[in-house]
Amino acid sequence: MKKISFILLIFIPSFLRAQEQDPQKMAIIEQRIELIAEALGNENPDFTTLIDELSFYYDHPINLNRTSREELQEIMLLSEVQITALLLHIEKNGKLISIYELQAIPGFDLQTIRNILPFVRVSDMFDAPHIDLHTLLKDGTQEWFVRASQVLEEQQGFTPISDSALAASPNSRYQGTPYRLYTRYRYRFGNSISFGITGDKDAGENFFSGAQKQGFDFYSAHLFVKNIGNVKAAVVGDYQVSFGQGLTFATGLALGKNAYTLNVKRNSQTLRPYTATGENQFMRGAAITYKIKQTEITALYSRDHLDGNRILNSDTTVSGDDEYISSLQTSGLHTTPAEIEDRNAVLVQHMGGHFAWKTKRSNIGFTGIYSTLNPGLQKTTSITNQFDFNGDHNLVTGIDYNYIKNNFNFFGEMSRSLNGGWAMQHGLLASLDPKFSVSVVYRNYQKNYQSLFANALAEASKPVNEKGLYIGLELRPNPNWTINAYFDTFESEWLRSGATGPQRGMEYLAQLQWKPSKTMDMYIRARHRSKPYDDPNDPEEINVLLDKEQNNYRYQFNCKINDQISVRNRIEMMNVGFFERDKQRGYLIYQDLIWKPEKLPITFTGRYAIFDTDSYDARIYAYENDVLYFFSIPSYYYRGTRFYGIIRYQYKKRFDVWLRYGQWLYNNQNTIGSGLSEIQGNRKSEIRIQLRLRF
The missing domain is CATH 1.10.150.320 (Photosystem II 12 kDa extrinsic protein)
Structure with missing residues (x-):
């Protein structure tokens, strides 16, 4: 009862008036999120910031x-x-x-x-x-969320164990409870002021017990103001930052190669409040952007503890310090003694800023960020990571530009790290005809370029050790037809994990969309990717590189039957494997139903899917609808069925309840998952409930 009382007292309800909410609002926003989610190959993306922006601009x-x-x-x-x-x-x-x-x-x-x-x-x-106290109280909006979810089947990490066995193997069980808990409060006044607090606990983590006596494992808060006099933006607490094309320093969401073939230029607000639950990709401190005529100056400071594998130094030849970090941990999980020991192991500080000169058609900017780590990072050296960052400090500088001439947009960024490594990206967006546009991006990232927070267009997860050329096009022959395509070629001069030799690969995509009316559309898409990997069957110590090819083919049909019922259908097939060898194959078929009764304050969204793949390598990703501010793009693999259903109930436009139940049923598996998350059996079910109060 004390825990529940604490949650209820975290955020005291206010006397601000409730805002009207169009019942179609979230349906429209979810459609936009799904379009963007398809561009990402991530099972757990976080679109919290994007939903906040779309929700705000829907209301304003x-x-x-x-x-x-x-x-x-x-x-x-x-x-x-x-x-x-x-x-x-x-x-x-x-x-x-x-x-x-x-x-x-x-x-x-x-x-x-x-x-x-x-x-x-x-x-x-x-x-x-006009902003005064009366206006802030009268016209501000407030929201409070509480969400809980849990896998219903017992996982290995929660099974009973004797005290003696646990003492002998303390990491063989989770320390906490099997449910996940989330809460968030946010006050917002137009687009000018935002204040928020977030708390999140993952499954397996303690809650008011054990290693977490303060309740949630993760807390986040911010106070953000925008366009107040010459202050373009200012924030205290947790925030995201982005400069240029993300090559020197950037956090947050950035689209890579995707079916929206012209969206390759990174365009994001320099400063924005952080409202998500990821525990790594944000700054914690203060920042301000000050504007004087055509000049913008941004200054920032961040001080945060990140997880890392702390090693006591017994060998002075490895590091001169008493201890060091062998790796940074990014999962955000603190469920076992080993994970808890790694928590907040390294103090990371960033300080620096950005200077920009802007006109209507051009801008040029200079970035400088100095970072320190205490204790320093010293990875175990291998042939593939010998150019990675090691040490306790780094300085990254960069210059970015943007120039528009008629229908041509030139942009780019050049960056350099303290060790002398450099990276560059140059791009062009051009509208050659009202019906035809192209995008071109050249990138060259040296193998020894080092930035702790870089998020630029790349084939790999980081902009390093890569050279490539991307060409995209969009053709609209008439109002009902759209053709998108891109071709990307890339190469790496140094070794990567899984490829012990220089590599060269390519990827292309083509999509044809037909929208005969505003209530119906369909598209077909084909994507091919070829990348070299070590031959897994080569017994020699020096592996032979073989091209591993992947092909995806998709057909999707969307139709709004009437004001109450909409359906979505998808068929996707894929094959993957080494050239001239037997390939692993798979398919996914699903049917979605969205039902909004005309006279009832409820909405139902559901899916039934069947899938069959030869292996995990042949997995197929698909976006799933969920409760507001929870996101998933799970991978479908092996053989089985998948279904989920979501019911949303809205009471007097102030109170919302979401209830979601989903289940995986595998036909050819006796266990699901591995390690502490392993489930005995072929069924995995999850339930999630979420409440929202609007004031």
């Missing part, structure tokens, strides 16, 4: 007559080519008279207009509010 649509490039970039629904075309149209022809005038702008077909329509408007009014 962007006034296209008084908007900026940065504001349009925040909704991530327009390419840079389209944003440029819109701003040039307004500059040449004056303010928009009607939203329907968008049809006259090159690159704005009916599909694009439908996508952005819920988030934009046309008005001559100036919308800057």
